[in-house]
Amino acid sequence: MGDIAERIAAARKETDALKERIKAKRDALADTTLKSVASDLEPLPRIVMKVRKILKGHLAKIYAMHWSLDKRHLVSASQDGKLIVWDSYTTNKIHAIPLRSSWVMTCAYAPSGSFAACGGLDNICTVYNLGSNPAKIARELSAHMGYLSCCRFISDRQILTSSGDMSCMLWDIETGMKTLEFTDHTGDVMSLSLSPDKNMFVSGACDATAKVWDIRTGRCVQTFTGHESDINAVQFFPSGDAFGTGSDDASSRLFDLRADRELNQYTHDNILCGITSVAFSISGRLLFAGYDDFNCNVWDTLKAERVGVLAAHENRVSCLGVSSDGMALTTGSWDSMLKVWA
């Protein structure tokens, strides 16, 4: 017994020493800051975006939304127990899919546009085939021991999920089986984002860390610390070299994969509430963040200055996303509405 206690103490000393050495390596490369490098850029004028479309139809809080790659359609999930596929140009509902479980927390659109998926407190990721009307269940992916917090299609055949059971999983939709498990987080995993080249993904969790994973090997290749509370949202920067986060600690941050560190923080003394969702504009210059205080703040990613506020919801902004052509931002809220801004 004493022997194990000694070995535990020794292992702890070793991990602490390794963390110090990693920090030293990172600090040695901190020859400037992103803010300094960006100081030469023209400051942005106040961003003025207007609501162009309002998507009305859900009867309860909206928890998630995801654009289709076709830049026109999007899917939203609400605790009214419906998954709705919208045509954002006309505001028409293409599908209104009744869910087996109304406790939905996430939804996703497949890159091909042929499938949508969702899940939540049922611990299951349900994949729907949108080819028929009404849409039919194609697969139910069941293996997580906790709630499904996020899901993202890699293709029509593969999907990634994150869960309150502290793991992420890669699935083969055709066989319905789990292909790989990604375990390293020590808290509920709240969000994931696929890299533009689809070889990696980043996850954010209640252990206040964000982890980058190699999809082929299942290994965690990098861990980013800095946040002081749960990370609720992660999103890759459009170049794939960095990612943004949103946390209950009232800050959003930018982490760079190649520098292996945090490069910017988006926060303000009078912002005290948590961030639920983040998204970048197509160039990455703008970072949109949805907050518990019903607003969406627009940040200059490089200069870390707030350049706009989108105040148009009557309850928490729970989700948001920028279309693949960068034309529009959609915000979804607990007030049951989705708004398309441009």
Next chain:
Amino acid sequence: MLEQKLRRLIEHSMRLREQLDIRRITVSEASNSLVTFVTSTPDPLLPSVWGPVDKKDDPFAAPSGGCGDGCMVL
């Protein structure tokens, strides 16, 4: 229980060792790379930088006036 804890610490150590040796670039290199990407990618949500979006290219543009766009009254 304690053995599990020890095992987890040893695994954690192994992962930290792997992380120690990854190739890192300087903050200036990473920052310059991000700035280059941002300033070379046209962005419809930044009309002050890239010019206003042409009405004919904007799927969310309000109709130009009256019903001159060919809409029908059903």
